[in-house]
Amino acid sequence: MRYAMAIDLRTCMGCASCVVACKVANRVEDGFSRCRITERVRGEFPTLQLNLFSERCNHCGDAPCVTNCPTGASHYAEGGIVAVDEARCTGCKACLAACPYDARFINGRGVAEKCNFCLDRLRRGEEPACVATCPSRAMVFGDLDDPASEISRALAARPHRTLLAEAGTRPYVFYLE
Numbered sequence: 001m002r003y004a005m006a007i008d009l010r011t012c013m014g015c016a017s018c019v020v021a022c023k024v025a026n027r028v029e030d031g032f033s034r035c036r037i038t039e040r041v042r043g044e045f046p047t048l049q050l051n052l053f054s055e056r057c058n059h060c061g062d063a064p065c066v067t068n069c070p071t072g073a074s075h076y077a078e079g080g081i082v083a084v085d086e087a088r089c090t091g092c093k094a095c096l097a098a099c100p101y102d103a104r105f106i107n108g109r110g111v112a113e114k115c116n117f118c119l120d121r122l123r124r125g126e127e128p129a130c131v132a133t134c135p136s137r138a139m140v141f142g143d144l145d146d147p148a149s150e151i152s153r154a155l156a157a158r159p160h161r162t163l164l165a166e167a168g169t170r171p172y173v174f175y176l177e
Helices: 017-025 064-068 094-098 119-123 129-133 150-157
Strands: 003-008 036-044 047-055 074-076 082-084 139-143 173-176
Touching (some): 003 150, 017 036, 064 074, 139 150
Antiparallel strands (some): 036 047
């Protein structure tokens, strides 16, 4: 099993429902966020295109945060999810420095925190909160190892890309063009 997420750039409205759902579902402290909406402008005036990106941890197959964590707190959980064991985290920030996606923060308890694809919800058979809440259904989540899964079908049917592919981290959050 290999979990992945795809976000449709044509239907994401940048409404931030995913951000709010994540904060509520994961009890993220005020002032912090496990995901965010960013804007990127492509092209040159007068032919410009604004893209909205719902960004989070990319759950990389070669995650530098995992290899650079001195305590093993950053690790791979089931389905390839990059997770943090709060009991082992010392708050040293090595994982923050290693992440090319700026997807982590140190919370008020001094522990590294990030998106974990709502691992607790997945264990209960539910979708990640961001996916379940998206009003435009721009987010698709599932098992890449299952060719019949919605995520596998979406990636087979549409051109897609990842953020910072050149970093060589093998990210598992995809953006459908």
